[in-house]
Amino acid sequence: MFLHQLGYEQRVFWRTREAAVFVFIFPLLLYALLGTVYSGEVDGRPSQDVLLAGILGYAAANTGLGGLAITLVVRREAGLLKRLRATPLPPGTYLASVLASTFLVFALQSVALLTLGRLGFGASMPASWPGFAGAIVLGVACFAGLGVGAASLIRSAEGVSAVVNVIILPMAFLSGAFGPTREFPSFLQAIADVLPLTYYLEVVSRVYLDGSSLHAFPGALAIVVAWGVVGAIVAWRRFGWAPRARAG
Amino acid sequence: MSAIVVRDLRKSYGPVTALRGVSFEVEVGEVFGLLGPNGAGKTTTVEILEGYRRRDGGDVWVLGHDPGAAPRALRERIGVVLQHSELTPTLTVRETHRLFAGYYERPRDVDEVIALVGLTEKGDARVKTLSGGERRRLDLGVALVGDPDLLFLDEPTTGFDPGARRSAWELVRALRSLGKTILLTTHYLDEAQQLADRVAVIRGGEIVKLGTPADLIGASRETEIRFRRDGELVVVRTEEPTAVLHRLTEEALAAGRELEHLEVVRPTLEDVYLELVEEEATPG
Numbered sequence: 001m002f003l004h005q006l007g008y009e010q011r012v013f014w015r016t017r018e019a020a021v022f023v024f025i026f027p028l029l030l031y032a033l034l035g036t037v038y039s040g041e042v043d044g045r046p047s048q049d050v051l052l053a054g055i056l057g058y059a060a061a062n063t064g065l066g067g068l069a070i071t072l073v074v075r076r077e078a079g080l081l082k083r084l085r086a087t088p089l090p091p092g093t094y095l096a097s098v099l100a101s102t103f104l105v106f107a108l109q110s111v112a113l114l115t116l117g118r119l120g121f122g123a124s125m126p127a128s129w130p131g132f133a134g135a136i137v138l139g140v141a142c143f144a145g146l147g148v149g150a151a152s153l154i155r156s157a158e159g160v161s162a163v164v165n166v167i168i169l170p171m172a173f174l175s176g177a178f179g180p181t182r183e184f185p186s187f188l189q190a191i192a193d194v195l196p197l198t199y200y201l202e203v204v205s206r207v208y209l210d211g212s213s214l215h216a217f218p219g220a221l222a223i224v225v226a227w228g229v230v231g232a233i234v235a236w237r238r239f240g241w242a243p244r245a246r247a248g
Numbered sequence: 249m250s251a252i253v254v255r256d257l258r259k260s261y262g263p264v265t266a267l268r269g270v271s272f273e274v275e276v277g278e279v280f281g282l283l284g285p286n287g288a289g290k291t292t293t294v295e296i297l298e299g300y301r302r303r304d305g306g307d308v309w310v311l312g313h314d315p316g317a318a319p320r321a322l323r324e325r326i327g328v329v330l331q332h333s334e335l336t337p338t339l340t341v342r343e344t345h346r347l348f349a350g351y352y353e354r355p356r357d358v359d360e361v362i363a364l365v366g367l368t369e370k371g372d373a374r375v376k377t378l379s380g381g382e383r384r385r386l387d388l389g390v391a392l393v394g395d396p397d398l399l400f401l402d403e404p405t406t407g408f409d410p411g412a413r414r415s416a417w418e419l420v421r422a423l424r425s426l427g428k429t430i431l432l433t434t435h436y437l438d439e440a441q442q443l444a445d446r447v448a449v450i451r452g453g454e455i456v457k458l459g460t461p462a463d464l465i466g467a468s469r470e471t472e473i474r475f476r477r478d479g480e481l482v483v484v485r486t487e488e489p490t491a492v493l494h495r496l497t498e499e500a501l502a503a504g505r506e507l508e509h510l511e512v513v514r515p516t517l518e519d520v521y522l523e524l525v526e527e528e529a530t531p532g
Contacts, residue, residue: 004350008339015338079333086298086328087394088320089351242300243332 009101064143127211142228149231196227281444327391337376
């Protein structure tokens with residue numbers, strides 16, 4: 001039943017043009033644009049590599065938090081989740097297949113980003129593939145947790161994409177996904193210091209560029225995981241299957 | 249044998265009491281109508297039976313299960329058509345049926361179900377291209393794909409044009425002849441009269457009348473006698489129509505007049521219903 005649902009999740013994702021463009025194409029486009037603008041070195045590393053790590057982090061937040069929250073809120077408000085609750089499909093199986101589908105999308109996206117980076121800008125391949133794969137899983141776990149949490153708090157299907165973009169874009173900017181934040185005023189850096197993406201980017205860039213193993217940075221790892229857990233707890237306490245906007 | 253047993257069902261939302269002791273039973277193979285105005289407690293009752301809402305008090309059995317525990321065994325055997333629900337717009341009609349069929353242990357043949365709800369020609373059409381009536385038929389198809397014994401239809405024809413309502417009614421009759429038990433809520437009287445074997449009129453969270461449509465009408469003993477005198481409509485309501493009619497015709501004959509446009513009518517379900525529901529309108 002899990003695979004049955006996962007297959008349909010994938011079919012629906014790729015067929016829903018808005019989702020496929022927003023979630024899948026947009027980070028690639030951003031990388032292509034910024035990659036064309038930036039050149040030279042950042043902190044002694046080739047800029048296309050630093051940027052690739054940054055966009056990977058942004059893509060994790062965009063796919064995990066953004067894409068998932070939009071999908072869940074739209075389905076909930078359409079009454080589709082409520083409808084599913086009356087079928088024998090166990091809610092856990094449903095959520096697991098939605099999460100697995102999100103993971104598949106992000107994994108494909110990472111491969112696409114690497115390919116684009118390699119062919120378009122001569123970016124490096126990951127120094128450690130197992131570490132890189134681990135970082136992908138970590139990213140989905142953290143931001144999907146936040147995505148389900150956000151979906152539990154957002155009330156209307158109309159507002160959801162605005163809300164997630166208001167969260168994700170500033171977060172990505174502050175965390176340094178689009179370029180170094182060294183010159184930022186200290187209060188912005190202070191905000192960045194609590195954001196999950198800051199630490200996720202640290203993990204990704206070390207793993208991708210230096211070939212470090214994931215557990216080399218327990219501090220950053222713990223913060224990323226903690227954010228995911230916070231999202232999951234909010235989801236656990238607040239997630240509803242019935243539409244919110246329309247009392248009924 | 250009862251498919252549904254409801255005894256003294258109670259439910260409040262904060263200070264608002266939605267159900268104040270509702271009791272009824274639905275027999276296997278029966279089409280049972282819950283009839284009432286908006287906000288009377290129809291949807292609350294049905295959603296408790298479907299397992300969506302928890303009850304505050306009373307006993308409820310659906311196909312021998314307590315829906316409050318929402319057992320999967322029960323969800324294998326019920327089909328649900330919600331008042332408002334949309335299905336995934338980018339899947340086709342056939343894909344949507346296949347998707348739902350995959351949730352059940354013993355689903356019906358997908359193409360058979362699509363034919364039953366009259367969507368064969370739309371099998372490969374995406375859901376977003378369907379008309380409103382076609383979408384409701386899709387909802388029904390998806391509710392039938394698990395081959396349920398019991399079907400919940402919450403206001404199945406609200407917003408339909410007359411033609412679409414007729415064909416939806418035909419469909420419900422076809423389902424009944426397949427032996428399905430159906431619980432239907434509606435605020436249309438003609439719908440209850442046309443489809444339901446028995447009707448419960450619910451008002452302010454209580455059942456105020458329960459019986460066959462004929463029983464409900466029969467319960468009211470008043471008969472209406474209408475005619476025109478000098479162009480003016482005269483309406484006489486009486487519990488003794490024979491005596492009243494005799495007197496009226498006698499007077500008319502003696503005066504050499506005609507009782508123009510004479511009609512003697514039994515109340516329709518609508519009259520009975522309005523009588524029941526209007527009592528609610530008086531503040532209390």
